[in-house]
Amino acid sequence: MGIEYSPEISELLGRVRRRPNAGWPWHPGVRVPDGLPVKQSWGWLFGPDGRVLTLVNPRDGVVSLPGGSLEAEDAGDPGAALAREAGEEAQAVIGPPVYLGYLYDRVGSANGGHECARVRMAAALHGVGPSAPDPASGRHYRRLLVAPGLAVELLGWGAPGLQQARAAVAAAVAVLGVPAAANETIEELPPAGCRLR
Incomplete structure (x- = not known):
């Protein structure tokens, strides 16, 4: 069976722009x-x-995972930062995050030119609230559920992204009880929000 999606999603995916690795x-x-x-802390x-939640910025077509920079209110906890950012960007409600590893940013573009780590985590997605703009950026994301392998393709992360996705799936199967083979349907979550668990 092939990947299924609606004409509206087809039109949205036709405008996707991948960031360089x-x-x-x-x-x-x-x-x-x-x-x-x-x-920074970002989550699968x-x-x-x-399936995993991906965010599409309809203005420029850039796809991302939920997440972002640690703020003072996160008290240095990447899990708290992920839960907060997922709520702000995607109005997502998540379970306790599972640490997967980190990316080493030698240039430190997220740290004023000094080296830093960008953490990756996995968590259960319990649902999303009504769609709203991200208070930090004003971006109003479209929220798609996609198979992890397709998320890597949409993100443009190549082989390193595939390694991350495999680590995320392994943790999700072992800890969150999700199936190893994800549903292949691409689904946009409703603007009014929904529960998933």
Whole structure:
């Protein structure tokens, strides 16, 4: 069976623009070294059928996972930052995040030109509230559930992204109880919101 999606999603996907791969080395399952600041936390958020939440900015077609920079209110906790950012960007409600590893950013574009870590986590996606603009950026994202492999393609992350996706799926199968083979249907979550678990 092929990938299924609606004409509206087909039109949206036709405008997707992939970011160039930054080339940050991926360190799966490794704790961030002492002294290396964690500046960002992004998440693979899994629905019960194994699909993950991706965000599409309809203005420029850029696809992203939910997440962003740690703020003072997160008290240095990447899991708290992910839950907050997922709520702000996607109005998502998630379960406790599972640490997957980190990307090493030598250039430190998220840290004023100083090296830093960008953490990746996995979590259960319980649902989303009514669609609203991100208070930090004003972006109003379209929210798609897609299979993890397709998410890598839409993100434009190549082989390093595929390694991340495999780590995320392994954790989601073991800890969150999702199926190893995700549903292949591409689905846009309704603007009014919905529960998934």
